Amino acid sequence: MSADPATFRFVSTNRRVREDRRFVAGQGHYVADVALEGMLHVAVLPSQHPAARILSIDASEALAMPGVHYVLT
Amino acid sequence: MKVELRVNGVSRSADIEPRKTLLDALRENFLLNGAHAGCEHGVCGACTVLVDGEPVRSCLMFAVQADGYDITTIEGLAPAPGELSVIQDAFCETHGLQCGYCTPGMILSAHALLQRNVTPTREDIVEAISGNICRCTGYGQIVEAVQFAAERLRLANTPRPAGPAGKSIAEAK
Numbered sequence: 001m002s003a004d005p006a007t008f009r010f011v012s013t014n015r016r017v018r019e020d021r022r023f024v025a026g027q028g029h030y031v032a033d034v035a036l037e038g039m040l041h042v043a044v045l046p047s048q049h050p051a052a053r054i055l056s057i058d059a060s061e062a063l064a065m066p067g068v069h070y071v072l073t
Numbered sequence: 074m075k076v077e078l079r080v081n082g083v084s085r086s087a088d089i090e091p092r093k094t095l096l097d098a099l100r101e102n103f104l105l106n107g108a109h110a111g112c113e114h115g116v117c118g119a120c121t122v123l124v125d126g127e128p129v130r131s132c133l134m135f136a137v138q139a140d141g142y143d144i145t146t147i148e149g150l151a152p153a154p155g156e157l158s159v160i161q162d163a164f165c166e167t168h169g170l171q172c173g174y175c176t177p178g179m180i181l182s183a184h185a186l187l188q189r190n191v192t193p194t195r196e197d198i199v200e201a202i203s204g205n206i207c208r209c210t211g212y213g214q215i216v217e218a219v220q221f222a223a224e225r226l227r228l229a230n231t232p233r234p235a236g237p238a239g240k241s242i243a244e245a246k
Binding site (some may be wrong): 026 | 105106107109110146147148151157159162164165166167168170173174175177180185210
């Protein structure tokens with residue numbers, strides 16, 4: 001743990017951003033920027049109970065609703 | 074509703090639903106994804122754009138309200154394709170970003186500050202970016218970036234619009 005700072009390649013050296021330049025130009029590709037053909041959106045349903053055991057899941061009512069393509073459990 | 078929006082110097086006409094926010098219009102209608110949706114209720118500043126040079130929460134503004142104004146997004150700051158403005162480069166130099174989500178808003182707020190204040194103090198900079206939340210950097214290197222950019226713009230004698238609030242370049246010397 002007593003390495004000589006003069007031998008460091010990255011620690012305490014030039015911190016200039018190089019490969020991330022695109023973020024200052026607004027070209028970051030975040031999840032919200034993804035737009036694929038036929039893309040669906042996820043709605044998260046949290047549990048109604050703080051601590052409970054899941055005995056079964058009945059997604060039939062949700063799947064019957066218009067616009068619901070899939071229920072992932 | 075048909076509107077004519079002047080974005081980054083280019084007039085674009087579009088048919089935009091009146092309740093659509095400027096943020097959504099920029100991202101969906103014009104595919105300018107630099108403005109980010111952070112909180113969508115005007116707190117975080119990730120959606121910041123400049124309207125007539127003033128930083129504005131685009132998530133709190135209707136797109137149709139922007140008809141007739143000059144809108145500047147982060148994509149409009151580059152002096153030429155592939156190049157970076159002085160402020161953008163300063164953020165790279167001081168590592169003023171990590172995930173980059175707050176960065177477009179930060180840069181636009183800094184740009185508006187440096188247009189009106191040629192010699193900002195550290196307090197001026199902190200005040201100017203106080204409406205932009207960053208969860209990654211701890212703000213230190215962001216303030217450094219703005220200080221560095223202010224210095225470089227002064228040394229380059231960059232013309233700034235003379236406004237009532239700031240000092241002109243002649244006074245700053």
